[in-house]
Amino acid sequence: MFEYMGDRISNAIKNIRGMGKITEENISDAMREIRIALLEADVNYQVVKEFINSVKEKALNAEVEKSLKPDELFLKIVKDELVSLLGGDYVPLEVNKKPTILMLVGLQGSGKTTTAGKLANYLRKKYNKKPLLIAADIYRPAAIEQLKTIGKELNVPVFSEEKKVLEIVSDGINYAKENNNDYIIIDTAGRLQIDEKLMGELKDIDALINPHEKLLVIDGSMGQDAINVITGFNESLNLTGCILTKLDGNTKGGVALSVRHLTHIPIKFVGNSEKMDGLSEFYPERMADRILDMGDILEIVSKVEDVIDEDVAKNQAIKMKKGTFDLDDFLQTLKQIKKLGPLENILKMLPQARKMGLNNVSIDPKELAHIEAIISSMTLKERKNPDILKASRKQRIAKGSGRSVEEVNRLLKQFETMKDMMKRINNGNLKMPF
DSSP: OOHHHHHHHHHHHHTTTTOSSOOHHHHHHHHHHHHHHHHHTTOOHHHHHHHHHHHHHHHHHOOOOTTSOHHHHHHHHHHHHHHHHTTSSOOOOOOOSTTEEEEEEOOTTSOHHHHHHHHHHHHHHHHOOOEEEEEEOOSSTTHHHHHHHHHHHHTOOEEOOSSOHHHHHHHHHHHHHHTTOOEEEEEEOOOSSOOHHHHHHHHHHHHHHOOSEEEEEEETTSTTHHHHHHHHHHHHHOOSEEEEEOTTSSOOOHHHHHHHHHHOOOEEEEEOSSSTTOEEEOOHHHHHHHHTTOOOHHHHHHHHHHHSOHHHHHHHHHHHHHTOOOHHHHHHHHHHHHTTOOHHHHHTTSTTTTTTTGGGOOOOHHHHHHHHHHHHTSOHHHHHOGGGOOHHHHHHHHHHHTOOHHHHHHHHHHHHHHHHHHHHHHTTOSOOOO
16 A cells, blocks of 8 residues: 555655755656656545645745755655645544443445454453444344454454344443443444435434444545545544555555545544454554655554563563573564564565565565474573584474474574674674664
């Protein structure tokens, strides 16, 4: 998502480098490239027009500070306008009411039921909530079973009954109160298109329970049709936000740049993988940084804080500094890194990732599994002191891990190279490339 658009914008800005100041003449090519990039990303035409006019006006009226070059100032203006387009400020999810009631709405195929599970997982992990899922989609075949399967996978309770929708919702909320569930997520029915019956049922649920959050789940690949869908739901329900799904694929992403500006409804989450932890809070500034290949270090930090033990990480950092980091420490580090999910997704969030080609890196999880198997086949003594690994020991390790002696040797060599690099960095003999 956004990669092609972001690259075109970045290349357009490069053309201003070396200019003494910003003029209408030297930014005209850049503005044209940015306009084309946004239109090709399926951003609404009116939004593009307003964006271009605003950037151009601010750029031509801006005074270039001594600390900034013209291209850096222009980049700052483009970023600020992107942030504004994406909504400006971060709008958090309501979590402080007890119980907090959240109603998910949307068309069929938008990923609503899966998103209900992802939200439950997110709330439990981040806020230590005790969520309940209510299965209120009684029309789509297997919708209730799908939610039950998700609930079982997450160990989150799912409330369902063979009754009318309003009775299910009412009974589910009473069940939550009796069982001290402090967050209720209602998975409502969708349709292939907006219709009077769908909206009537949703309005009835809304009137009955007065939910704290009414979130529209919408397929991020819908393009400009998404605006009509959002507007249609909002007119009936007064939405509090929306969740864009399927933004991990080849979606153009233009809807994310159009939605807030045209509907004034904040994007609260984006779905970035099919896994149950594939849901991220939406921060306009961080998204703008990613579009412009400036990275998203805060998102990496957030992921690390969620899955990696802080005491273990500090202890290993001290060992790295002292030069006592061994293969057993490396094995523990590897196990924690695996919790972050696919490493290529982390690499994509580094600054200048696209420029360095890290967005196209593919890391085979089997390779990490092979490394883990090799180290796990060593004794603790061997992990602490790999110098004792002679031919017979290496053959035993290779046999025990199902790998070859050559792979064992390669791992040992790579580990020694890594240790040497860490030692040189700590001694100040090696400068990092950033």
